[in-house]
Structures are given as structure tokens and as C-alpha cells.
Amino acid sequence: MSPDDERNDGLFFGGSGETRTRLPEGEGGGDDVYGGTRRSGRSGRTSSRSLVTVVGVVVLLIAAIAFANRGGDESSSENGDGKKPESASTAPSGERPVGGKRGGIPAGFAHDEQGAQSAAANYAVALGSADMFNKELRHGIVNTVYTPDEATKRQPDLDKVYSGEKFLTSIGLNPDGSAPKNTSFVSRIIPVGTKATKFSGDTASVEIWYSSLFGLAGEAAKNPVSESWFTNTYELRWTDGEWKVADFRQKDGPVPVGRDQRASTADDMAKAVEQFGGFTYAR
Structure with a gap:
């Protein structure tokens, strides 16, 4: 796997790339999934803050997925090759089919x-x-x-x-x-x-x-x-x-x-x- 592939995996699938998402304390076992040692002794307030952070990440992820699925984004490719078909190209016209x-x-x-x-x-x-x-x-x-x-x-x-x-x-x-x-x-x-x-x-x-x-x-x-x-x-x-x-x-x-x-x-x-x-x- 190339370094670029690792970065992509890290971005979308939680791999070993540059973008990381930490789990709240108490989830998982042993060492941190990225090689570091799990820290202990967090206060209740710190745990609550971590939980709020995770919830926020989930909300942003859902919003991102919804935005990506909207369609009709003409700026998805710099040269236009990635342009999606407009809805009119596949939607019924409202006209009666040929008889x-x-x-x-x-x-x-x-x-x-x-x-x-x-x-x-x-x-x-x-x-x-x-x-x-x-x-x-x-x-x-x-x-x-x-x-x-x-x-x-x-x-x-x-x-x-x-x-x-x-x-x-x-x-x-x-x-x-x-x-x-x-x-x-x-x-x-x-x-x-x-x-x-x-x-x-x-x-x-x-x-x-x-x-x-x-x-x-x-x-x-x-x-x-x-x-x-x-x-x-x-x-x-x-x-x-x-x-x-x-x-x-x-x-x-x-x-x-x-x-x-x-x-x-x-x-x-x-x-x-x-x-x-x-x-x-x-x-």
C-alpha cells in the first residue's frame, strides 16, 4: 500500500493515516489503536467533553454524506469529466408515451x-x-x-x-x-x-x-x-x-x-x- 493509500484509508476508514478519531475513554482495550498508550485518570467532565466531541463528529459525518448524495454538483471535476447527469436526463417527462x-x-x-x-x-x-x-x-x-x-x-x-x-x-x-x-x-x-x-x-x-x-x-x-x-x-x-x-x-x-x-x-x-x-x- 502506498503512502497516499494509507492517507485515504485514514481519512475514510479510520486507518493509520493523518486524520484520526479517538474513542472516548473506556472503549477499546489496551493500547491506543495508533500505537500510543491509553491514558487513564480522566475526570467525569473530561469524559463528557469527549463524548460530546464524538457525537459532534457523527453529526458532521451524516451531514457530509447527505451533501455528497445531493447530486447536480457541477464542480465535482475541474475538467467537467465528473459531472453527473442532470435529473431531467432520466426523469419522466410528463408527456404521454408514444401510442x-x-x-x-x-x-x-x-x-x-x-x-x-x-x-x-x-x-x-x-x-x-x-x-x-x-x-x-x-x-x-x-x-x-x-x-x-x-x-x-x-x-x-x-x-x-x-x-x-x-x-x-x-x-x-x-x-x-x-x-x-x-x-x-x-x-x-x-x-x-x-x-x-x-x-x-x-x-x-x-x-x-x-x-x-x-x-x-x-x-x-x-x-x-x-x-x-x-x-x-x-x-x-x-x-x-x-x-x-x-x-x-x-x-x-x-x-x-x-x-x-x-x-x-x-x-x-x-x-x-x-x-x-x-x-x-x-x-
């Missing part, structure tokens, strides 16, 4: 920054779904999500990728894209959060951070369901009364530390896929 659908995908998003974020989240869910492995459903998704020009440009390449026998067999599917017998194919995106990095009337750039579940659930599955983390950036354009994707980029992470949890059985995973439906992300 319509187009091609099975939520539609009718507001022509504003919040509507662009909601559209990006829903489009990511559709583009990352198992429906993309079905030619007819894939065409419907692409034509709904992308601008007309972009859909026309991307459709041939997507057909080539998603229909390629080598690709399909490499992920454990049959050459026709179906799941092997007694297995369930899983391809889902779970949005964690979105943010608009640019917004100007009819154009918007939205980042979406999400977790992805992908693989086969079943006893005989050769490619079991696993989890990945990505951030997509969608360039959106307001077209024909709706937000459409004009371009997008993807990068890995941020990836959280995995907990020491036992993986579920193939049967439990297959049941979960069948029993738990997806969400419509609109706010």
Missing part, C-alpha cells in the same frame, strides 16, 4: 431532444433483436428505422451478413437461421441510459449505453447465452414526421465488473427468454 407502432416498432416520438433519445433506445432494441435474423422481419425493421436512402444502401449488406451460412453456423444456428432442436435463440439489447451529444432541430446525435444478451439457451447449445456491453452512437434525422437513423457507430463498454454469481442452467435461461418480454423505451 403508435410502425412495423412492430414504437413510433410517434416527439420532435425534440427527448424524443430523439427515446427513438434511439427503441431502434437499438429492434436492431439488436432476434428478428433481424429473419429476412422478412429484418427488411421491415430496416425500412422503419433508417432513412429511405440509408435503408436502401444497407439492406443488401445486411442480407449478406445475416443470411451467410458461415456466420449463422458460427453462432450455433442452422444454415437457414433457425435454432437447433431443443434450443432457444437469444438476441436482446437492454438499454441502460441515453444522452444527446448534439441536437439542432431536425438532426440529433444520441449515444446509448446498453447490455447485450446473445447466444443459445438449451442443454445441447454450443454457444450459450453470454453478456456484452457496448455504446452506440446514432445520427438521427427528422424525416417524414419521424426520427430516422442516418448513420451509427459502435464501441465496446463501459463494462462493469462482473459479480461472483453462479450461471443459471440452460433450462432456466430458456424459460426466462420465453417468460420475460421486452420493454418499450419511451419517456
